Amino acid sequence: MKLLSQHITKRIDRDQFHSVSEMKKFKSQDYVRNTMAVVCICMLITAFYGLTSCQKVISIDLNSASPQLVVEANVSDKPEPYFVKLSNTVNFSEITEVPAVTGATVEISDSSGNSETLSETGDGIYRSSTLKGTPGHKYTLTVKTGGQTYESVSRMPFPVGILNLKVKREADNGPGFGGSGDQSVRYVVNYEISDPVEYKNYYRFAVYYKNGIMMSRRVFDDQFHNGKIIADDFELHDTVNFNPGDTVMIELQSIDRGAYNFFRTLREGGGGLSFLSASPSNPISNISNNGLGYFNVCSVTNRMLIIPEK
Amino acid sequence: MKKIIACLAAIFWGLCIWGQGRYTISGYVRDDKSGEELIGAAIGVNELPSIGISTNAYGYYSLTIPKGKYTIMVNFIGYEMLSFPVDLTGNLKQNFNLTRKVKELNEVVVMSEKRNDNVTKNQMGVEKLNIQEIKSLPAFFGERDVLKTLQLLPGIKSAGEGNSGFNVRGGTTDQNLILLDGATVYNASHLMGFFSVFNPDAIKDVTVYKGSLPSEFGGRLSSVLDIKMNEGNNKEYEVEGGIGLISSRVTIDGPIVKDKGSFIISARRTYADLILHSLVSTNIIRDSTLKDSRLYFYDLNAKANYNLSDRDRIFLSGYFGKDVLGITSFGFDWGNSTATLRWNHLFDNKLFSNTSLVFNDFNYTINNGSTTHPINIISKIRDYTVKQDYQYSSGNNNQVKFGFISTFHKMVPGTITTSDTNTIRKSLPIRNSVENAIYFSHDFRISLKLTANYGLRISEFSLLGTAPFYIYDSYNLIDSVKNVIDSTRKVKSFVRPEPRASLSYVINDRNSLKVSYARNVQYLHLLSNSTTGSPTDMWIPSSYNTVPEISDQVAFGYFRNFKNNNYELSAEIYYKNLLHQVDYIKGAILNFNANVESQLIYGKGRAYGLELLLKKKYGRFNGWISYTLSRTERRFEDINDGNWYPAKQDRTHDISVVAVYDLPRGWTLSGTWVYNTGNAVTFPKGAYIIGNNVVFLYTDRNGDRMPAYHRFDLSATKQFAKKGHYESNLNFSIYNAYMHDNAYMITFRQNETTRQIEAVQTTLFRIVPSVTYNFKF
Incomplete structure (x- = not known):
């Protein structure tokens, strides 16, 4: 128990x-x-009574689903190669070896007539070389594999500036609920951004640690704050232990609605405890033809922060 | 409105004309020992076999028949039948006192004519529970439970192991109206649902309407569970109680003024925490975190009544209950309280009036158990109700009921209080609303064999200020209403008529056919993020987004008695169509979400099924077998490509077998066996990787099934010989006697060493033996 x-x-x-x-x-x-x-x-x-054995592993015969394409595609306004990763869904028994999708044709084109076929670098990863993301342009991702074509269209939102961003160190045995007490410190990112009144805006914070490993992320929108200053916080937490003095890169992504819906409904590692949710379901994908995953076309603002000592 | 009044007036006038040259006999039917009114006692006239009525919820009857000499027969289950000769030459006031049958070991049951009420009465989809019946069945942890016993009847299904929530004919758990002396009980559970709030010692009568609701009830789609509290003995003082392994209870009742008024007070408390503490402190359990645990509930029922005059009687009743749960850094308390003030008045022997003022409150508090940095989340629902009912009896089986009800609902979904200024305080907006209804119904006999009832309820619901109110189109905000500042102003109103009708045809005294139709409307909606139900589930009023839920139900039934009415068989089929049902968007976040309505989607539902009940009511060996074959489905545009899919509570088969056997020397053996198809659930069908994380792949909503649930409970009760006034018994119960591992939930996880995904089943109760000592003097 x-x-x-x-x-x-x-x-x-x-x-x-x-x-x-x-x-x-x-x-x-x-x-x-x-x-x-x-x-x-x-x-x-x-x-x-001491008679209980609350939990046991059971075998359930789950009808295996046929493999579906999973797309993880990112395009930003930064002048750097963009990556698309393709894989397939697997049955539970094959979870340790998720197959990469190789030999696919991956093309990204934009609304001003630029187009590039990405080159395969192995392990199902496809890389761009000439494409350059521009806010306001519309991007179309086309993936052809196994005789099927998958598509996603997304317009790159304009970047939004960060007014204020800081990392705070907090004792974790504070007034939280059900605090376990085994984690003595935690780091909280406080942010303030100025939401433009003209558009519906969707945001995602991504945090990169050493070696560019992405850790924490948070998505939100301006549904109730349009044109206002949005001030809130989120916790940096992961299995990686931070050390004071370490550098983390915090990236504010201005994302479009399709990507927002995906990240909003993605519960990483989660879905399993289905009783926690009244409606367990796949994250809402913005890939056509029943493709899973996302095509995230975003403009970004970066800040480097140092984990404080106190 | 005017039309309705005119309509009612016309009916009255008709009834009055009909009443010319006839006389009325009226009064109360009571228990001769305690003076308690008997609800639903049958009154018949020997010379006029077509006439049969029963006492109302206050034990009152009124019968109008032509002048003449008659023998009136009064009958109630568990009591000796009374025959009373009258010479009716004018209106007559006559109370009847019935004597409780002495249970003898070699009892010869005297057959009475009215044992076929189930066949001849014009009502279907109604289940009545006799408290004595509940008391002889196996009890979980020794606590007899009204709601658990109801779940053994056809069409009423448990919402899950150890859950006092129930599903009626495919309805969700929030579609049941639970009334305790007329007060709404929003959460009928103790200890997260393992016990119900109804202490059987304080309960007099339990009726559940699962089909056509009488017009006087409304506000929920599926059923009404009408629970009446005991009134107490108005002749002498009594003490009744029980001592069990984890709880004890005591009830005291007696006269306020002999034959004029009485009171009853009933209290119950669990003490598992005390035992737990002693086990921890004596090191029998080595888990120091349990030392500070708080874990108990208590409840208190009280009622008093007084006869002001022959025509006036007042009642005051109340319930107060509280659950306290807590471990070191976490506390969770919740409870209901209700109060009902009621005035029964007889205008004349034909017109009975009942006026009620009702208050009910449900609240919960979550706290972090900290004294230095306390945080409390408080949530509550509070109702203030005025209800006026009239019952007019005239002529030969003619009865009209009419009245109104008005309720003010105040919902506080969550307020955070804290002394810590660094923590963001975010409170959810308070929602006030008013729900009104007027109703009438008319019960009459068309011919000797055909009886009809029709009625209409017109309900109105208004959401009151204050702004802002947001309007969504599945997740996306599309508009808002911000100009309503006044908290008493109506911002959104709904008016819905609810017609209801039923017809019964008595083929002969052993066979009958019945048919009914009812439309029900529900204005309050419960949002629940878990599959099991919890006190933190959130009620929301109808609004700009969520419109009133509507259900239309038709039912058809065949009733037959065998072997001199010793066996009852009933078969009912029903079809229900549901509109404006509520479900959640993918990945919905309901907890403490100020914009919770953005997480909702709306669709349709349908439910149909067959219910069979074979019951042996009398004799040393009695009990019943109930079987339900049913389907419950929903259809939402955004779920499963807009196809019909099984609702969570859809269960194909549901079987209950209940047997009670009276043995010599005061022993009673009883057993219950239940079997049902598992709930519809959504299991992942595979997995994929996003970033470095495993994401489960889902295909269809509710496309999987939990394993079938089955369980056998056993109980033995030894009744000790009565010594003077002192009666006592000892009850032994075993819950889940053959130790079947029923799945409470199934979850999936990645094994940390093999990296494989495995399914994990959680079982709550392997076997639960208990022993309880009950006494009365």
């Missing part, structure tokens, strides 16, 4: 789409919702 509650707490911790304050609430609510019933009753039973 303890295992279960840890499992759930871990799952919630990994949910990276909530600000710290929301996170606390989320934690508390789900904690209530799901663990308390189980925990308290198992406490009871353990206490009285």
Whole structure:
């Protein structure tokens, strides 16, 4: 039973789409919702009868689904190569070897007539060399593989400036709910951005650590803040331990609606605990022909920050 | 409105004309020992076999028949039948006192004519529970439970293991109206649903309407569970109670003024936490985190009544219950309270009036258990209700009911209070609304064999200020209403008529056919992010986005009694069409979301099924077998490509077998066995990688099934010989006696060493034995 509650707490911790304050609430609510019933009753039973074995691994015959294409494609306004990664879905038994999709034709074209066929670099990764992203242009991704064509169209939003950004160190045994106490520090990113009034804006924060590993991310929109200053926070957390003095790069991506819906509905590593959600489902993809994954065309603003000592 | 009044007036006038030259006999039917009114006692006239009525919810009856000499027969289950000769030459006020049957070991049951009520009465889709019936069945942790027993009846299904929520004919758990003495109970669960809030010692009568609701009820789509509290003995004092492994209860009742008024107070508390603490402190359990755990519930029922005069009687009743859960850094308390003030008045022997003022409150508080940095999240729903019912009885089986109800709902979905200024305080907007309804229904006999009932309820719902209100188109904000500042101003109103009708045809005294139609409307909607239901589920009013839910149900039934009415068989089929049902967008976030309506989508539903019940009511061996074959489906544009798909609560088969056997020397054995198809769930069908993370692949919503659920419970009760006034019994119960591992939930995870995905089943209860000592003096 303890295992279960840890499992759930871990799952919630990994949910990276909530600000710290929301996170606390989320934690508390789900904690209530799901663990308390189980925990308290198992406490009871353990206490009285010691007869319980709450959990066991069972075998379920799940109808295996036929493989579907998974696309991870990124284009930004930075002058650098853009990458598209192609893979397939697998049955649970094959999860350790997810197959890369090789030999596909991957093309990205823009609304001003530029077009490039990306070159394959191996492992299902395709790389651009001449393409340069420009805000306001419309981009079309075309993937041809296995006799099927997959497409996605996205307009690059204009970049949005960051007014204020800082990393704060906090003691983690503060007034949170169900704090385990085993993690003594955490880092919280406070941000302030000025939302332009003209457009519907969708944002994503991406955080890169040493070696360019992407860790935390958070998506939000201006639905209730159009034209205002949006000030909120999110927690930097991952399995990687930060050290004071380390440099992290924080990237504010101005993304379009399709990518936003994908990232909003993506619960990394999550979906498994289906009882946590009333509606377990795939993240909403913006790839046609039942393709999974995303085509993220974004303009970015970067800041380098140093993890503080105190 | 004017038309309705005119309509009602016309009916009255008609009834009055019809009433000329006839006389009325009226009064109360009571238990002769305690003076408690008996609800639903059958009144018949020996010389006029076509006449049969029953006492209303307050034990009152009124019968109008031509002048003459008659023998009135009064009958109620568990009581001796009473025959009373009258010479009717004028209106007559006559109360009847029935004597409870003494349970003898070699009881010869005297057959009475009215044992075929189930066949002859013009009602279907109604289940009544006798509290004595509940008391002889196996109990989970020794706590007898009204809601758990209901789930053994056809068409009423448990919402899950250890869950007091229930699904009626494919409805969701929030589509049941649960009334305790007329007060709405929004959350009927204790200990996250493992027990219900209804203490059987304080309960007099339980009726569930799962088909055509009487017009006086409304506001929910699926069912009404009408629970009436005991009134107490108005002749002498009594104490009743029970001592169990994890809880004890005690009830005291007696006269306020003998034969004039009585009171009852009933209390219950669990003490698992005390036992747990002692086990921890004596090192039997080595888990120091449990030392500070708080885990208990208590509840209190109280009721008093007083006869002001022959024509006036007042009742005051209340319920207060609270659950306290907590571990070191986390606390969660919730509870219901209700209060009902009621005035019964007889204008004359034909017109009965009932006026009620009702208050009910449900609230929960989540806290972080910190004294230095306390944070509390408080949520509540509060209703203030005025209800006026009239019941007019006239002529030969003619009855008209009419009245109105008005309720003010105040919903506080979540307020955070904290002393810590660094924490962002975000409170969800408070929503106020008003729900009104007027109704009438007319019950009458068309011919000797054909009885009809028709009625109309017109309900109105208004959402009140204050702004802003947002208008969404599945997730996207498209408009807002910001100019409403006044919290008493109506911003959005709905008016919905709810017609209802039923017809019953008695083929002979052992066979009947019945048909019914009802439209029900629901203005409040429950959002639940979990599959099991929890006190933190959120109620929202109808608004700019969420319009009232509507259900249309037709049902057809065949009722038959066998072997001198010893066996009852009923078969009902139903079809329900549901409009404006609520579901959630993909990846919805419902918890503490101020814009929760942006997470909702709307669609249709349908439910149909066959319910069979074979019951043996009398004799040393009694019980029932119930079987439901059903399908419940939903259709939403954005789910499963807009195709019909099974609702979560869809269960193909549902079987309950209940048996009670009275053995010699005061022993009673009972057993229940339940079997049902598992709920429809969505399991992942595969996986893929995004970034470095595994993402599960889902195909169809609710395309999978939980394993079938089955369980056998057993109970033995030893009734000790009565010593003076002192009666007692000892009950042993075993829950899940053959230790079947039922799946409470199935989750998927990646094994950390093999990296393989595995399915993990959680089982809550392997076997739960318990023992309880009950007493009464």
